[in-house]
Amino acid sequence: MKAESVSAWQQWLTQLQQVAATFAEPLSVSHPLVILPLNILGFWFGLKIYRRAGTPILHPVVGGSLLVLAGLLLLGLDFPAYQSGSGLLYLLLGPAVVALAIPLKQNLQVVRRAGWPLMLGLLLGAVLAPLVAVVIAALLGGSRTVLVALTTKSVTTPVALALAQELHGVQSLAAGVVAFTGIVGAVCGPGLLRMLGISDERVVGFSMGINAHAIGTVRALEISALCGAFSALAMGLCGALTALLLPVLVTL
């Protein structure tokens, strides 16, 4: 136990050293001092475009990743070089997942009032969302890579990335699937529920959080604070629940 905790700590230090080593390399187009500003610029402009357009279709993930891609093509860089230059950001993924506990804690008070029906709905919804997608893809003859990527479609990206690693899936594909799913849910979700005659903001928010994670939560916050709180809560719980259940189910 003691030895293991030391090794996890050492692993982290090794990772840190590797990142530091990339900074010590001679300056080139794949140097972190070139790649990191590229990432930050892509993110910043992506955010600006999103704020101006105000539609989930142009979520910062979409604009940001396209801008970074354009930068990589201009610099003539391939993906592995870009990845090693972005090492510092990969280092922050773990702590970012842990940080999800704080909004979860703050929203837990909301759920106390709704109680067990909500938890039952969460469990069913969290299973249903990936299941429906996997069945459709399997019927259309999708390969195993595709099916594994779809299992984390409704989970917030940092958790999906951690799960992709755990399940030996393709992290990039998982990230893309999560973003696309979130956008579909955020764009079509509220209209769909209106067509079904569902107007209870708790139901709308919770469905958004389960099916469209963070992108849906931003959309839910535009509807109302209550809707946003339910969505944020569903997103966090759905992520945790999927992370607990999925590795067990996939290995079966």
Place this chain on the structure above:
Amino acid sequence: MPQIKNVCHWLLGAALLLLFDVAGRSLTATFALPIPGSVLGMLLLLLALMLFGRVPSGLAIVSEQILRLLVLIFLPASVGIYFVRDLSNGDWLALVAAMVIGTLISFALTALMLQRLLLGRGGRRRGERGEG
């Protein structure tokens, strides 16, 4: 000296995030648990916060900052989608169809189910909202 105090709170918050991340990872490694270490770290932190009763100010600030930068943090992984080459056209079709149709179906089903569960048999009745 309020600045120094704030810096200390911030550092404490950042150290807590890192500590729970490493703790989660070492626990999953020790007991060969089939869940991502960082997710276990998150659950442990949630448990600790519920026992503690409130969120320390530094931790609240650090987590808000890191979550605001979330898109930047996973940008490198997202960019990789343009470099995925080993999927056939059929795979892409299955993927897109599953994401669009699957999401709409599960969205509708989840909402209908929640409506039933939350509002009971009279779920179709209107006028039950407005309590928020």
